[in-house]
Amino acid sequence: MKFCPQCNSIMLPTKTDEGLLLLKCRNCNYSSELEKESTEKYKITKEIKHSPRDKTTIIEDADAIQTMPTVKVTCPKCNHDKAVYWQLQTRSADEGSTIFYRCLKCHHTWRSY
Numbered sequence: 299m300k301f302c303p304q305c306n307s308i309m310l311p312t313k314t315d316e317g318l319l320l321l322k323c324r325n326c327n328y329s330s331e332l333e334k335e336s337t338e339k340y341k342i343t344k345e346i347k348h349s350p351r352d353k354t355t356i357i358e359d360a361d362a363i364q365t366m367p368t369v370k371v372t373c374p375k376c377n378h379d380k381a382v383y384w385q386l387q388t389r390s391a392d393e394g395s396t397i398f399y400r401c402l403k404c405h406h407t408w409r410s411y
């Protein structure tokens with residue numbers, strides 16, 4: 299969570315028309331650009347490892363979810379057809395990146411294989 303340097307109100311991530319992530323103050327409209335590294339940290343707050351093969355990333359910040367792109371995909375849990383998605387680069391080069399989905403209706407999170 300970031301706070302406005304001008305008035306100390308909570309700042310929320312907002313997406314601009316150019317696709318840039320900004321932190322915007324609710325109170326005085328002060329805004330600052332999110333650095334790439336801190337954007338990643340903002341989105342992926344927690345990673346739970348059940349086993350080396352079953353990795354689930356939990357996004358806890360509801361405000362960050364709102365700025366993420368949505369995609370037409372069917373939720374395996376409730377059959378809703380829209381979810382947000384994000385990519386996670388895995389450490390080994392041959393695995394490439396993994397795409398995670400999170401259902402907009404029931405908030406079920408799953409990864410694509």
Ligand SMILES: [Zn+2]
Nearest residue numbers: 302305323326
């Ligand atoms: Zn402010």
Ligand SMILES: [Zn+2]
Nearest residue numbers: 373376401404
């Ligand atoms: Zn669902």
